[in-house]
Amino acid sequence: MELSKTAALISETEMYSARNYNPLPVVISQGEGSWVWDADGQKYLDMLSAYSALNHGHRHPKIVAALKEQADALTLTSRAFHNDKIGPFLRKLCQMAGYAKALPMNTGAEGVETAIKAARKWGLLHKRVPENQGEIIVCANNFHGRTTTIISFSSEEQYRYGFGPYTPGFRIIPFGDGKALEEAITENTVGFLVEPIQGEGGVIVPPEGYLREVRAITREHNVLLILDEIQTGLGRTGKLFAYEYEDARPDILILGKALGGGVYPVSAVLADDAVMGVFTPGDHGSTFGGNPLGAAVAARALEVIEEEGLVEQAFALGQYFTKRLAELNSPAVKEIRGKGLLIGVEIKEEYGVARVYCEKLMELGILCKETRKQVIRFAPPLVIARDEIDWAIERIAQVLT
Numbered sequence: 206m207e208l209s210k211t212a213a214l215i216s217e218t219e220m221y222s223a224r225n226y227n228p229l230p231v232v233i234s235q236g237e238g239s240w241v242w243d244a245d246g247q248k249y250l251d252m253l254s255a256y257s258a259l260n261h262g263h264r265h266p267k268i269v270a271a272l273k274e275q276a277d278a279l280t281l282t283s284r285a286f287h288n289d290k291i292g293p294f295l296r297k298l299c300q301m302a303g304y305a306k307a308l309p310m311n312t313g314a315e316g317v318e319t320a321i322k323a324a325r326k327w328g329l330l331h332k333r334v335p336e337n338q339g340e341i342i343v344c345a346n347n348f349h350g351r352t353t354t355i356i357s358f359s360s361e362e363q364y365r366y367g368f369g370p371y372t373p374g375f376r377i378i379p380f381g382d383g384k385a386l387e388e389a390i391t392e393n394t395v396g397f398l399v400e401p402i403q404g405e406g407g408v409i410v411p412p413e414g415y416l417r418e419v420r421a422i423t424r425e426h427n428v429l430l431i432l433d434e435i436q437t438g439l440g441r442t443g444k445l446f447a448y449e450y451e452d453a454r455p456d457i458l459i460l461g462k463a464l465g466g467g468v469y470p471v472s473a474v475l476a477d478d479a480v481m482g483v484f485t486p487g488d489h490g491s492t493f494g495g496n497p498l499g500a501a502v503a504a505r506a507l508e509v510i511e512e513e514g515l516v517e518q519a520f521a522l523g524q525y526f527t528k529r530l531a532e533l534n535s536p537a538v539k540e541i542r543g544k545g546l547l548i549g550v551e552i553k554e555e556y557g558v559a560r561v562y563c564e565k566l567m568e569l570g571i572l573c574k575e576t577r578k579q580v581i582r583f584a585p586p587l588v589i590a591r592d593e594i595d596w597a598i599e600r601i602a603q604v605l606t
């Protein structure tokens with residue numbers, strides 16, 4: 206019997222790919238806006254958005270045009286030379302986010318590593334913490350990436366097992382607990398690294414007032430507040446940055462994912478001069494960080510967020526989608542939580558695991574992915590239309606009720 210294109214492509218991938226992923230059995234070969242098509246022509250609504258990297262939707266025409274135009278002019282210089290796109294990109298980024306300086310990298314994990322290095326060196330130079338003694342406090346159930354340093358402070362056994370020895374200098378406290386932060390701070394604490402909403406951890410929203418509280422505590426103790434907004438930033442939660450809900454402007458802001466407009470990996474760390482000033486030539490870098498192709502794409506991606514009102518759209522449609530989900534009154538659902546278009550639906554254990562629901566949704570034409578065992582994450586592109594959400598709700602209703 207002849208294999209479908211999908212089956213043949215999955216079989217080829219499984220033959221040659223390391224087994225570090227367990228994707229749903231769909232092979233995507235085309236995308237436009239909120240929609241994708243598989244290798245056999247089947248159409249799906251993308252409700253994962255590459256973990257929020259596709260906030261602008263697939264192949265946003267303005268961003269693809271910027272990519273093509275730049276590809277015809279210049280793609281890579283390395284930072285050994287200046288290029289004519291990095292300045293305009295960083296200016297736009299700093300002005301939009303309200304920081305003095307930005308340091309461009311490529312992936313989220315590199316952004317987090319950059320923030321860790323900045324905080325440690327700031328501790329040494331400005332807080333007079335003895336060399337190699339700086340401590341960073343992080344939260345249980347965090348997700349900040351997969352490098353050896355970052356997994357050193359993960360509380361997920363699978364992310365760590367077998368990959369030691371681990372990087373020292375991190376202390377884990379419960380998420381959402383301001384008192385625990387206050388108690389964990391010592392004279393050697395240089396930073397507190399936290400996600401405003403834990404995305405991979407199951408779309409966990411901290412208690413109201415938490416970010417405001419940790420902002421006050423870190424300020425009082427001269428500890429840098431480092432917010433990882435790689436997943437929550439750039440409109441996803443219905444604000445440009447999730448910290449705006451509580452006026453908790455961090456000392457270091459880490460961005461990634463959607464900064465690349467869904468077409469190119471771009472991340473960045475933002476801070477004011479006192480913190481960013483710790484870096485001197487040769488301290489840190491990346492061959493591809495700030496390259497003209499990525500810079501042109503990211504600058505356009507930022508403009509599109511403003512031009513198309515994506516933040517306001519995420520706020521309004523997030524409320525609408527959450528309300529429609531709640532109205533399903535599904536007996537299988539334990540909790541619906543999130544902000545804007547970052548929505549977690551937790552399935553009661555007696556109703557099975559989230560993966561099974563994601564597989565059923567896939568059969569009905571909706572792509573989403575479980576996070577942790579019991580949570581379905583719905584995070585569609587911010588360009589999704591209300592009637593596309595209605596279309597999705599009809600199918601989600603079939604699976605959940």
Ligand SMILES: Cc1ncc(COP(=O)(O)O)c(C=O)c1O
Nearest residue numbers: 312313314348349350433435436
């Ligand atoms: C909050 C957060 N931080 C960091 C990362 C790591 O980003 P990357 O996979 O680009 O290294 C992710 C990715 O899911 C994330 O959600």
